[in-house]
Amino acid sequence: MEMELTINGHKRSLKFARGDSLLDLLRRYGYTGAKRGCDTGDCGYCTVIVDGEAVQSCVTPTKTVEGARVETIESLGTQDDLHPVQEAFVDNSALQCGFCIPGMIMNTTAALRENPDPSKVEARKAIEPVLCRCTGHKKPVEAVMDAAERLESSTGLSRGSEENIVEATDIGSKGATDE
Amino acid sequence: MSENPNKNSESITAQVESESGLPDIGTGDENPMEWNEPANNRKKPEDRESINRPVEKYDARKIVTGEAKYTGDFRRQFPDLAEAAVVRSDIAHGQVTNIDTSAAEEMEGVYAILTPDSDVVPDSVYTSAGQGYPEPTPWDLRVLREKVRMVGDPIAAVAATDSQTADRAARKIDVEYEELDPILDYRVAMDPESPQIHDSDEIENKQPGANYENNRQSSFEGEIGDVTEATDSSEHVLETEWETPYQSHCVPEPHTTIARRDEDNRYHLITSTQVPYHTRRQLSHLFDIPIRDIRVEKPRIGAGFGSKQAMVIEPITLALSIAADRPVIYETTRKEQFYAIRSRHPMQIRMKTAVSDEGALEAMEMDVLSNTGAYGPHGMTVAGNVGTKPLPLYPNVDNVRFAGDIVHTNLPIAAAQRGYGAPQGHFAVESHMDEVARDLGMDPIEFRQQNHVREGDLDEIAAILGDDEKHARRIRSCGLDECIQRGREAVGYDDVDQPDDPNQNRGIGVALVGQGSGVAGAELGAAHIKMNEDGTFILQVGGVDTGTGTDTMVSQIASEVLGCAPGDIVVHSSDTDISPFDYGAYASSTTYITGQSVKKAAENAKERVLTWAAGMLETSPDRLSVGGGDVTDEQSGDHVSLEEIGYESMYGEDEREHIMGEASHSTDESPPPFGAQFVDVTVNDQTGEFDINQLVFAADLGVAINPPLAEGQIEGGQSMSLELATGAGYEFTDTGVPKTISYKQYGMPRSTDHPPMETILVETHEPTGPFGAKSIAELPTNGVPPALSNAIRDAVGIRISTLPITAEKISAALNQLD
Ligand code: FES
Ligand code: FES
Secondary structure: OEEEEEEOOEEEEEEOOOOOEHHHHHHHOOOOOOOOOOOOOOOOOOEEEEOOEEEEHHHOEHHHHOOOEEEOHHHOOEOOEOOHHHHHHHHOOOOOOOOOHHHHHHHHHHHHHHOOOOOHHHHHHHOOOOOOOOOOOHHHHHHHHHHHHHHHHOOOOOOOOHHHHHHHHHHHHOOOOOO | OOOOOOOOOOOOEEEOEOOOOOEOOOOOOOOOOOOOOOHHHOOOHHHOOOOOOOOOOOOHHHHHOOOOOEHHHHHHHOOOOEEEEEEEOOOOOEEEEEEEOHHHHOOOOEEEEEOOOOOOOOOOOEOOEOOOOOOOOOEOEOOOOOEEOOOOOEEEEEEEOOHHHHHHHHHHOEEEEEEOOOOOOHHHOOOOOOOOOOOHHHOEOOOOOOEHHHOEEEEEEEEEOOHHHHHHOOOEEEEEEEEEOOEEOOOOOOOEEEEEEOOOOOEEEEEOOOOHHHHHHHHHHHHOOOHHHEEEEOOEOOOOOOOOOEOOOHHHHHHHHHHHOOOEEEEOOHHHHHHOOOEEOOEEEEEEEEEOOOOOEEEEEEEEEEEEEOOOOOHHHHHHHHHHOOHHHOOOOOEEEEEEEEEEOOOOOEOOOOOOOHHHHHHHHHHHHHHHHHHOOOOHHHHHHHHOOOOOOEEOHHHOOOOOOOOOEEOOOOOHHHHHHHHHHHHOOOOOOOOOOOOEEEEEEEEEEEOOOOOOOOOOEEEEEEEOOOOOEEEEEOOOOOOOOHHHHHHHHHHHHHOOOHHHEEEEOOEOOOOOOEOOOOOOOHHHHHHHHHHHHHHHHHHHHHHHHHHHHOOOHHHEEEEOOEEEEOOOOOEEEHHHHHHHHHHOOOOOOOOEEEEEEOOOOOOOOEEEEEEEEEEEOOOOOEEEEEEEEEEEOEOOOOHHHHHHHHHHHHHHHHHHHHOOOOOEOOOOOEOOOOHHHHOOOOHHHOOOEEEEEEOOOOOOOHHHEOOOOOHHHOOHHHHHHHHHHHHHOOOOOEOOOOHHHHHHHHHHHO
């Protein structure tokens, strides 16, 4: 089976099998930033943004994303030019093994578009879907707060606009090649 | 995290006694306070260029961009890769009588099916424990099993074209059993009427005290002085009992392995492991393949916490790839993680102490019964740490006895988990000490201050299970007094406001904690560093970065020595074909052991750098110093850059040399880091419900090489400790079938479940550690259960002695008070 969808700003036509989750599909096509920690929707490591909303891709049936706009961690910055949310996680030492971090960053990105000025409680809530075993969630909460400030003051990427993020994806589609 | 508590396998009872028969508390001559510390090891804060700085984590950028590659991310590199699935026992105890693979064999896309009889499946026993050789653990495992001893024992395995086909084929394999009665309660495992789980004849490398007729994997006992006499003659004897449950590692990346034969006809494994070198050796022995023909490569790993201080799935994956004659990946599921991989040992611990009227501890006795589950990896060594980590908080007690039994049940395998027995031990010791203080009418902190370890003490308790004085420890750094003082201020110990609601009661509890820095006398780390033309370096270490920041730490140590920026050090770890040998990431050893080998290797390279610089500047090496990427003649002020030295040494006219350094490090020392855990709690005395208002942890880790990364260790460690204190543990049916098989059922703490945490780093200087450093990774997993139990005692006057601590238990205890 085959279907069309937009991944990180690129229209793509992808083959999929019955029973494939969105996570299966993304990883097979090289978007391996999203990680598999449980396959049951509990850990949040596989979080991507579908039509503006953070979803656990492991429990998202592939069929349901036909025609949708999917954003993965690969759509954000590069190692030489990090996105403000990525920068905030780096500068706050809010990462250890890193396995949960793509999920953390995608949840944070989606949450800050909705609510660019979160309270500490809201920042905690933003990363609630992600079960980080390494950090005790303290530094990640600080990173969410810091990311909000960075987005606010950054000029290039104004904080709320999804359009801007989608445009930014054109730089971030490396690593994603056809099977 | 491994430790051999009983080096001398003949002596089960290792008493520290002199020939006269009198207790010999030791002179400590072998362990003097003085330490021959190189002058450059002690750097004043203002002289530190790279160490003790918040250097960006080495792998941070590839992690946040999603480019960091974990084992599962290598799939696309092997186009003919097959996926694996494993058929596991669904009964707790029994004998497999038939395995019908015919339906699976007929399926399209199935490349290999293995059963215990398959040729490629080794017939010998082994241990999964990633420890030194020979492992202080019995060889009691088989790759695939006909006798099953727990739900989850692997019986058959499949490799197929994709994971859906592999899963379907595995489900079509039909297994018949003859069921046996299981043991589901470890407290009755040694009863004569309990069924026998292991046949002694089938086990090799048995450990001291093994008695498989009684389901005892091993036992130990050690004594200093005479505890019976001391307790008999004391007025204040207190005896208590404590219990701790199973805990899952919840390791973020499920165990994943790729195995293949490469073009050189060698076996290449990419695997999520904390112990690449131990795994290589163990695979070689198990499969009878020469070590030279095995390569174990560790990419990024999604943490370990001890679950990967083990060779769990590598043998099945390798056997499948040999049978299928193609690369195979086996990625375990979260469900397998909960019931079939590894967990923390449940334990029952009895404590007894004698104390003088004035509050001086005179005797301590500890007995531990540990449930190692169906198999015994790390069984004895974990139980040994239950005593040898917390009891040395009080090293000046003259009479100490510590004994343990490690028993089998038909429940999940317990093994190494961050803390390695110390969390269970601290729950018993530090909750018990609180009761002792209260019995005497003393403030719990004051009582501890009167008895706790201090710099200069000779700690023999750490070696109580050993057979010589070698591993008695001279405590050369101890910041406990400052930890207590600063933690006490931060939590507001001396000024507790009670809530207005009379049913709400606030209390504060404290627990002291200690750990080690590597396994004393049983570690080896090695490093190799080579210079590039441009004055940068490539550093190879076998030490494994499990996410803690090892790669960052070693780059800081090397750059501090060589006077370059940390970013000028490229770090390679770890690949057994390339990296120097290392025991791996366990026992909080990497900073102390691997870090010290890096420091020595960098110093070797520096010597060559200075020799070349002296030639170029026409001066002598002893006038030179490094810093800021230059080598400078301190008298003349002349300098030459590392880059100029790099080019000159490689392309010079007359002489040429590749500047390199290499070193190994092993030691009998294992200095403990120390800490004070505080918990501030509010308890409702009607319902038993409680809220943790704050966690405060003050840690003495020597000199922190990277302070924010050290804080991260403390925060994450406390989170695991909080879960041990309040989490639900595992549930089983009455036939031993695990009911806790998902995150949802287990309930790992989320960001919204966390109380605020405050982290305090207390600097001391450990002369035996690289630039004064000790360990940190395991220390903070020890404190929350006792500190919370103590806080609740403080708030509402009742004692919870079994984990988890729940509102129901508190309310039941309150009802008994009334
Ligand atoms: S892998 Fe999707 S939520 Fe865990
Ligand atoms: S950084 Fe390891 S799970 Fe979050």
